[in-house]
Amino acid sequence: MKRLQDQGKACFYWDYDTSYIRDGNTNSAGLFMNRNLKVFRNDMPADWQYNTLLSTPGTEVTRRIIGTASDIVQVKLIPELLGSLPTVPPEEAHHTAVILVDENLIVPLLTSLPGDIGDINITMGYPLKMTGVYSLVKHIFNLQRNASAERNEILFSRRxxxxxxxxxxxxxxxxxxxKSISAEIISGNLFRIPTGFLCKTRLMEAVFRKSSTPSEFSDYLTNILEIVSLGGSGDDQEDPDSLMQRKLRNEFIHSALKTISRLEPVAESQAVTFRIxxxxxxxxxxxxxxxxxxxGEPLSGIQIMGFLETRALDFRNIIMLSVNEGALPSVSTGSSFIPYSIREAFGLPVINHQESLYAYHFFRLLHRAENVTFVYNSDSSGMRTGEMSRFLTQMKYARLISPETVTLKFDLRTSSPENPEIEKTDMHRERLLRLYSGDQARSMLSPTAINTWLNCRMRFYYRYISGLKEPDQISQExxxxxxxxxxHRIMxxxxxxxxxxxITPDYIDTLSGDTEFLAGLIDQTVDSIYGQDLRRPESGNDIIIKDIxxxxLRRILAADRYISPFAMVGTEKEYRFLLPLVSEGTELRIRRGGSIDRIDRAGGRLRIVDYKTGEVASRIASLDDLFADDRKKEFDGWLQxxxxxxxxxxxxxxxxVxxxxxxxxxxxxxxxxxxxxxKEDxxxxxxLEDYRTVRETFMAGITGVVASIFSSGEPIRMTKTLSKCNYCPYRGLCRR
Ligand code: SF4
Known part of the structure; x- marks a missing residue:
């Protein structure tokens, strides 16, 4: 460059403020400028102003530093900050810049901009890792990494x-x-899925195959991305939003494909071999x-840009986000194989130089800016320091640059809780009647439904009135x-x-002593629940649970031995009956029923037996305990x-019985x-040896509960016992 200048082929124009040149080394922004001025001189016009607004602000200059509680609060402040700027005509909107030091904020920022903002011009890169294309590629990476081969077949993990x-x-x-394949995987409880099961269409064949070399993988990924790029309607009637989304998606795919093709020579190279x-x-x-x-169009609308995109540009109004220590100056250095000490010794760029570069760009931006707002995230949780950038601290203590510091206080409220009570309307009642009333009723009102009503009416409302079922899925363990x-199945x-x-004591002793038979039965039953073709890896937890x-099983058999000899009358038998009741002046016949775990006859008395692995009360104060509204769950078993x-x-x-x-x-x-x-007293x-002694009281109670279920005036309330919500699938809806 010096030679070009000496030959009269190059001129050098340096823009700086006297404050950081005059003070020499006190401001690192002047480090390179001092050197450059000595080496190259300055070809700026003689009347160029070096006493800029940075060091000689007039009354019209405002500088603010705002500390916020989170990244999202920073972007949510934007509409207010833009609104506080002096009104400018649309043709001068490009004098305003929103600068994102952390470029990951671009998406939240775009969704936080006010609707009437007019044109905007985005001059920055969008991180590919934030796109759906990258997330798909990432899933494909995991698919390939976790694929395994077994019995000449490739198996992919369910997740x-x-x-x-x-x-x-x-x-x-x-x-x-x-689309039906994922439903089959869930309903069949498949955890390791063979290619044969998946590859039923061309798309599936393209996605679910294992690549064994980098070159094969490169072709495989390219093929998938090309198929994906064809998605979307692509017809003339496509609405502008979808068209824009599709174009954007294909832009991201194109960018990813470029990288893959750049790596292709490496993947195909014979000279270097490496694993996939x-x-x-x-x-x-x-x-x-x-x-x-x-x-975009640089001279149209408010400018949204990354920090480095602001180089050599001047703006009248600036809003800069994420001005945090660690982000400005950036602490990451470019990857290099040359160690720091060697770089330092030979005058190559090191991290200190980066600080000076950032300092210059930062302070230069303030040369002609009249309204500047710096926002930083003061949240110090996790790995964050919550500190403002060193440049802001420097500004606070510099004599000439005195920003106003604001710490935002928020009136924080939790999201408004859902109304804990809703009114049961005629529409709700009619829906229930259609489902459960009359000989033609579509369903039966099960004991579980009644227990749900008694535990939490809101849960009953979601499940039985609104028909919101829990997703049909089974956990791997x-x-x-x-x-x-x-x-239940084993019994x-x-x-x-x-x-x-x-069934005699000897029969039970033989059963209980045959560990191999019982363990085999457990394995067989577990396998039958997870499907024949499950290939579910057995975990340590499974082994413990099988032991439990x-x-x-042995405890149940020991209890059976105590009452033996007895005769089994039936297991898992379905029973139905109609419950007549009068509701709102109408006679209803509610279909009731369920499956009885076991009926046996011991000592001349018929027993209706239910196996329960959860909590069940061993005694009740009276039958009323079973019908109390919002009662404990431990009474469910007895009501059933x-x-x-x-x-x-x-x-x-x-x-x-x-x-x-x-x-x-x-x-x-x-x-x-x-x-x-x-309890008597x-x-x-x-x-209770004979159900008939309490039958009348019990039926009066149950009729009252069922009548309240079908009554339209009955309020539907959330439970008052918050612990019931811990494992409730609807807690998101109730915001509990
Ligand atoms: S979250 Fe709580 S209140 Fe809501 S339905 Fe479930 S148990 Fe009832």
Whole structure:
């Protein structure tokens, strides 16, 4: 450059403020400028003004520093900050700049801009890692990394398969067949899915195959991205928004494809061999750091740009976000194989130089700016320091530049809670009647539904009135729901061949002593729940749970041995009956029913038995406990068993039945504590041996509850016991 200047082929124009040149080394912004002025001189016109607004502000200059509580608050402030600027005509809007030191804020910023802002011009790159294209590529990386081979077949992990099938870019190019695959995976409880199951269409064949070399992977990924780029309607009727989205998506895909093709020679190189995992890591690193440039009309509208895009530009109004220490100056250096000490020794750029460069760009921006607002995030949680940039601290203490500092205080309120009570209307009532009333009713009002009403009416409303079902999915590990299901199925299996036969203590001893048989039964039942083709890896947790299941089975068998000999009458039997009641002057016949876990006859008395792995009360103060509104969940088991007694009795009126609940966790002694105890007074209680003794009271209670379910005036309330909400699937709706 010096030679060009000496030959008269180059001129040098330096823009600076006397404050950081005059003070020499006190401001690092002048480090390079001092040197450059000495080496190259300055060709600026003689009347060029070096006493800028930076060091000689007039009364018209305002500078503010605002500390906010989070990144989102920073962008949400933008409409107010823009509104506080002096009104400018639209043709002068380009004198205003919103500068994002942290470019990741571009999306929240764009969604926070006021609707009447007019034109905007974005001059910055959009980080590819923030796009849907990158998230799809990332899922594909994981799919390939976690794929395994077994019995000549490639297996993919359920999580990645579902993530890819549900990804909006794949959904855009999917047909009905592809969409049904994810439903099949969930309903079939598949955890490791073979390619044969997935590759039913061309799209699936393209996505679900394993690449074994970097070159193969490069072709594979290119192919998927090309298919995805064809998604969207593409017809003439497409609305402008979708068209814009599609163009944007294809721009991102194009950017990713460019990187992949740039890496192709490396992937195909014979000279260097590396594993596919290494290739994925290199590609991922490049894509993560890549940004896709936006282009716009520079002289139209408010300018939105990154910090480095402001070089050599002047603005009258500036709003700069994320002016935090660590972000300004940036502490990241470009990747280099040359160590710091060697770079320093040979005068190569090091981090200190970067600080000076940033300082110059920062202070130069203030040369002609009249209204400047710096916003920083003062949140110091996690890895954040919450400190303002050193440049702002420097400004605060400089004699000539005196910014006003504002710390925002917020009137913080939690999001408004949902109304804890809604009114049951005629429409709700009609929907319930359609479902449950009359001989033609579509469903049966189960004991679970009644218990739900008594536990939390709002939960009943979501589940049974609005029909919002929990998603049909099963966890990979044996959870509480699967645990109960396995236990019930095994008990059914154990006694399946015995109806009518006498079950003796010897028979039970043989069963209980045959660990191999019981363990085999557990394995078989677990497998049947997760599907034949599950290939679910057995975890340590599974092994522990299977041991617990074995222990519980032995406890039930020990309790059975105590009452043996007995005869099994039936297992998992369906019973139905109609409950007549008068609701709002109309006679209703509500369809009721359920499946009784077990009916047996011991000591001449018929027992209706329910196995419970959760909490069940061992005694109640009175039958009213079962029908109290917003009552404890521990009474669910007894209400259910008494309803089964009623269902059985309505089909077999002459029988005396005894309700029995096997509280599996509590079956520690061989003598089963399975009966319902009802307190008489403080010191005594009685055991319910024959349901018929409480039938009338019970039916009056249950009729009252069912009538309240069908009454249109009955309020629908959220429970007052917050602990019930902990595992409720609707807690998001209730905002609890
Ligand atoms: S979150 Fe709580 S209040 Fe809401 S439905 Fe569930 S249990 Fe009821």
């Amino acid at each position: 990645e398969v579902i993530d890819i099938l549900r990804h909006p870019l794949i959904a855009d190019v999917s047909g009905d067949e592809e 995992d290494t290739y994925i890591r290199i590609l991922d690193k490049i894509l993560r750091n890549q940004s896709v440039p936006f282009t 044996i959870d509480h729901a699967v645990f109960g299901q396995v236990l 059914k299996e154990i006694y399946s061949g015995t109806p009518g036969k006498e 299941l074995l222990a519980y 068993t008494l309803l089964y007694c009623e269902a059985f009795l309505s089909n077999n009126p002459a029988e005396a 005894r309700p029995s609940v096997y509280r599996v966790k509590e079956l520690i002694d061989a003598k089963p504590d399975d009966a319902l105890k009802i 403080k010191n005594s209680e009685w055991i």
